[in-house]
Amino acid sequence: MKLQTQRWIDRWVGQALCAAVSLWARLWGNKVQALPQAPRHILVILLSEMGSVVLAGPMFAALRQRYPSATVHVLQLKKNQEVAKLLGLAKPEHLHALDDSAGLGLLSDIWRVSQTLRALPLDAVIDCELFSRISSLMSYLSGAPLRAGFTPHTQEGLYRGSFINRAIPYNPYQHITQQFLSLVDALDDAAMPRHKAAPVRALPSDTCLSVPFDADELTRYRQKMHADHPTLAGRQVVLLYAGGGLLPERAWPAAHYAQLAKGLVDAGHAVGLIGLRDDAALASQLRADVASEFCVDLTGYTKSIRELLKLFHAAQLLITNDGGPGHFASLTPIQTMVFFGPETGRLYGPLGPRARVLEAGVACSPCLSAYNHRQTFCDGDNQCLKRLQPLPVLHEALQILSQTVQSKADCSHAALSSEPVLHA
Known part of the structure; x- marks a missing residue:
């Protein structure tokens, strides 16, 4: 599917779907609960360019350090999965993919992956995307009771629904790696949905990732x-x-x-x-x-x-x-x-x-x-x-x-x- 076609669908269809799901969540959504001390399954959504996976390395390290017993799942576009496999971000059976090469195939994948994720069940989902609304919708369809992601607050643009209940303001003045780490911090914040008291984090000095070579x-x-x-x-x-x-x-x-x-x-x-x-x-x-x-x-x-x-x-x-x-x-x-x-x-x-x-x-x-x-x-x-x-x-x-x-x-x-x- 062409990039401009994806943008058109995301802008018009995506916004309408996000608004509809937001209304549904407000009327019939369950009460927000605290994250269990030992969560079982956490999903990370990273649909964008492959380079973003490297910048998210410290976030994955923080997740594993804070929740050592949790199984980390990763949702990506099929064409970007090579990097996740190479870096061992999750076991192969915990890597989930959406194929965006054709519209009908993408809809089929959304349904299939949603059913797989809801059957786990997930304790939390971290949506790392800024631009696509499909990732925001997937965070809700996954069935996770806690959904961490970016919010524009009162700023124009970036509307991705109001059903993100562990939201942090997108900050265009802070390195994206630090913002990914703030999404991890948001999972434990009981003062949500507006995350304010995040710890001050320095920019990591390395990716916390490696590819061993003989x-x-x-x-x-x-x-x-x-x-x-x-x-x-x-x-x-x-x-x-x-x-x-x-x-x-x-x-x-x-x-x-x-x-x-x-x-x-x-x-x-x-x-x-x-x-x-x-x-x-x-x-x-x-x-x-x-x-x-x-x-x-x-x-x-x-x-x-x-x-x-x-x-x-x-x-x-x-x-x-x-x-x-x-x-x-x-x-x-x-x-x-x-x-x-x-x-x-x-x-x-x-x-x-x-x-x-x-x-x-x-x-x-x-x-x-x-x-x-x-x-x-x-x-x-x-x-x-x-x-x-x-x-x-x-x-x-x-x-x-x-x-x-x-x-x-x-x-x-x-x-x-x-x-x-x-x-x-």
Whole structure:
């Protein structure tokens, strides 16, 4: 189903259904109860982009720490489930999916999943969505007596019904990871439905997630990559993700990427252009502009998220538009530079010390929000990214690569210094 079709249905049909369910809940809804001390089943709804799953990592860690006996279930769109499986967010039998590729299939899945969840039964549901009303409706259809989610209060937009009985105000000034953690805090607050006394949480320093790799597995992958693309061997590898995905206004200009890639190659590094098969045309254009054997096309090279993570292990730096790759990179040792403009790194930036957010800070940025259904008014003229010039980005990238070399040299020196001295 096309994105614009989904938005139209969500705006008109979704609002009407949320209003109807709100009226039903007010007239015939059960009295809100406190969460049991040892809840049995908790559902987390995360329908949006795959990168959001990584930002929700600390929330899952908090859930398991606070409710160790609870079984955590996850509801996602079918196309986004690969990440949840890879990260082990829940056991395979506790992962539930909605297929949004066709309207009738989606309705069938909603009915099927709702019946499955109601049979558990659930003690609570956490709805992490801001934009879709289907997730709000699913939280009610799941049968969970406690429903934590975001509320706009009196702000325009974001109407998702009044049946969320553990609601926190969506805060566009606080990182989304912190807001996810507030949803966990809301489950225990008896003063609901308006959650006010949430503890002050610092932004987590990491994702609390990991994907274990065997050293031999990573070595074999690096050898395969060098065999497939010999020009990458012997040079530091910089990966560039120039695609915009579903929101092309988030993309740094292709001409800027070409100038950056040429500067990296001239400085003695290798460049790999990553992305989906749909990004192959853009990669071909960039390779033609750079005109160097050390700039290679890796679009479609990785067949899974796990392979993408292995590719990150084999490279030294990722420079990317806002999107999934920047968040997946935080699960690996690679250094990352992420462009933000239509959205802001203050709200959606990758977690961890290895990520750098690049923003121009123009007056209209950020322009995509929960209040405008992520529809920008710049009409493709994304000045917030066009004004980020290639030469300063290149300078910072070369500094990072230089520091990476120095860090490896220091580690090698320390290892040699720690070896025992043999005397004749």
